[in-house]
Amino acid sequence: MTEKHQIIIVGGGAGGLELATKLGHSMGKKGLADIILIDKSRTHIWKPLLHEVAAGTLDSSEDELEYLAQARWHHFRFRLGKMTGLDRDTQEVVVAPTYNADGEMIIPERRFRYDTLVMSVGSLSNDFGIKGVKEHCLFLDSTEQAERFQQKMLDAMIRAHAGHKAIEKGQLDVAIVGAGATGVELAAQLHHVARQLSAYGLDTIDPSEHIKLHIIEAGPRILPALPERISNSALKVLSKLEVTVHVNERVIEITDEGIHTSSGQVIPARFKVWAAGIKAPDFMQELAGLETNHINQLVVHTNLQTTRDERIFAMGDCAACPMGDSGSNVPPRAQAAHQMASLVYKNIKRKLKNRTLVNYHYKDYGSLIAMGRYSTVGNLMGNLTGPFFISGFIARFVYLSLYKMHQAALYGWPRAILIAFLHFLRKGIDPQVKLH
Ligand SMILES: Cc1cc2nc3c(=O)[nH]c(=O)nc-3n(C[C@H](O)[C@H](O)[C@H](O)COP(=O)(O)OP(=O)(O)OC[C@H]3O[C@@H](n4cnc5c(N)ncnc54)[C@H](O)[C@@H]3O)c2cc1C
Incomplete structure (x- = not known):
């Protein structure tokens, strides 16, 4: 045989x-x-x-x-x-x-x-050999790392709420290195979550005063791999959310105190997230x-x-x-x-079957950036029109459909639709953020 x-x-x-x-x-x-x-x-x-x-x-x-x-x-x-x-x-x-x-x-x-x-x-995230990144930064390369970040942030907020001392300056601040899709989306999500947690009872924390969010980018604008119009729209949303964006700032070292850049700035932050580049x-x-x-x-x-x-x-x-x-x-x-x-x-x-192999041609269907509950911005590639800009509900719908396509490839469409329906039902009974 x-x-x-x-x-x-x-x-x-x-x-x-x-x-x-x-x-x-x-x-x-x-x-x-x-x-x-x-x-x-x-x-x-x-x-x-x-x-x-x-x-x-x-x-x-x-x-x-x-x-x-x-x-x-x-x-x-x-x-x-x-x-x-x-x-x-x-x-x-x-x-x-x-x-x-x-x-x-x-x-x-x-x-x-x-x-x-x-x-x-x-x-995985690429630390480019920069001093202190491994020791002081959190990464989002795996579920375990993402959960670890969620736990640390939640613990810090519970501690600040229950503490007898006034919340110190910078105690809950977050600095994200890298203004690609991951950094921008994470900042918007954190803004929303901080307000939710405060509403769920951690009410001695005033997110606007006590949680400052920073994004640090070496290039001249956020979302450098995407068209400028998307970058400008996302920046507008971030400034409304009072996220401080530092562009043209090359990180040279990370210490416990914060992020050190080549221009001599030190951006202080309790939590540092590394989302700049891959390997x-x-x-x-x-x-x-x-x-x-x-x-x-x-x-x-x-x-x-x-x-x-x-x-x-x-x-x-x-x-x-x-x-x-x-x-x-x-x-x-x-x-x-x-x-x-x-x-x-x-x-x-x-x-x-001993047949000639076919070649891969990358088809860019566009890019979408989901900024929490606040907005989704991006572009789609039209066959005749070329790229066109979308935002709001339609953009959010297309963003979610990317994940649905992945689920359909794994489960088939009937199960993928059933899962979406179950999620929708759960939204009505679960809290909007994880509280444990
Ligand atoms: C936070 C975040 C947000 C993102 N958002 C977007 C987005 O909005 N749109 C988009 O297009 N892309 C996005 N990306 C990028 C996208 O996730 C990746 O491009 C995509 O997952 C790559 O798929 P992959 O199959 O190559 O690898 P992965 O999906 O990373 O899978 C790799 C698998 O290999 C396993 N593995 C690794 N090492 C070993 C080993 N030594 N032995 C055995 N198993 C191993 C891992 O456990 C994992 O299951 C995002 C990435 C991150 C981190």
């Missing part, structure tokens, strides 16, 4: 989980291939929701998906563990031992053989001789095969995929990960 083709996908995020689900449905179900998804977490949450988890407007337990259940329903296997290495000679992925919260080993080191390997391990995980820096770039991404051809090994594909944030002749790479976005998952799906099937 010939062995089944073994497809290993490492990383079950925005792209990897959609790919495993699709492959499971077509090839796994018919017994045409063995599909294994490896992830270091037991549950999946769509990463663009993490700033809402951090602010406390979303309880991660309501939106997370269990990998083991998804695997059972969609005909693939899930294996828990963190990939740490690769052996291209034996075609094996090396996965480190897994420990529980008490430090006991629950799974020893393992190796998984592949015929086709797909790397979709996403990205692929460090274990990919030197991964069995595969070609990588300065931010550890695996360099791929436009068909998403890595340049030095056609058995290995890479997609999403961890892939450096050229964007036409522009000289730049496909941006690290959820919509790119979603599109790449569809292309890798096609190409794996074509490869197994």
Whole structure:
């Protein structure tokens, strides 16, 4: 009996989980291939929701998906563990031992053989080696980190409310480094949450007086990757919310006291969040001789095969995929990960039939910035009209539909619509922010 083709996908995020689900449905179900998804977490949450988890407007337990259940329903296997290495000679992925919260080993080191390997391990915040970032900043790279931020902020507010002393200047201030979508969206969410918590009983805290929000950006404007009109609209909303925006300020060091910039400013803040730039995980820096770039991404051809090994594909944030002749790479976005998952799906099937692989062309459908309950601004790409600006209710609707598309890829449309309906019902009975 010939062995089944073994497809290993490492990383079950925005792209990897959609790919495993699709492959499971077509090839796994018919017994045409063995599909294994490896992830270091037991549950999946769509990463663009993490700033809402951090602010406390979303309880991660309501939106997370269990990998083991998804695997059972969609005909693939899930294996828990963190990939740490690769052996291209034996075609094996090396996965480190897994420990529980008490430090006991629950799974020893393992190796998984592949015929086709797909790397979709996403990205992490890039501290660019700046002094003090690791020690003093909070990050939003995982659900655990986002929850940690939410807990720390809530604890600090409870402490300030219950304390006998007057609230000190800066005791609850937050400084966010990086005015990309994550930084801007988080600032707006925090503004709303601070007022909610005060209304829920922490009423000795006056958010306008006691919680100052800062965004620090090295470039000349916020949302540097987006068109200027979106940046201007978002800035107007932030100034109404009294968020202080510092542009042209390059961070040189972070200390307990605050953020130090090259112009000599020190922006004092109790909480510092790092949301400036990304890199692929460090274990990919030197991964069995595969070609990588300065931010550890695996360099791929436009068909998403890595340049030095056609058995290995890479997609999403961890892939450096050229964007036409522009000289730049496909941006690290959820919509790119979603599109790449569809292309890798096609190409794996074509490869197994010895057909020529197709190339990936990034389709930018636009960008939307959700500023909490206050506003959503962005642009959409019209086929004939080119980009056009939208805001308000329509923008909010389109923003939410991006997540619905991800859920539809994982559950199918009927279940995705049912989940949306259940969420709507829960909104009527749950508090607007997480209070524990
Ligand atoms: C707060 C925030 C807000 C964002 N908002 C938006 C937005 O509004 N719109 C947008 O388009 N994009 C947004 N993004 C970017 C978007 O989330 C990413 O581009 C997208 O998730 C990338 O998908 P991916 O599949 O490449 O990786 P991810 O979705 O990050 O998934 C990577 C997976 O790999 C796993 N993994 C990592 N390392 C290992 C390992 N060594 N072994 C095993 N498993 C591993 C992780 O656990 C994770 O499940 C946002 C990102 C953040 C952090």
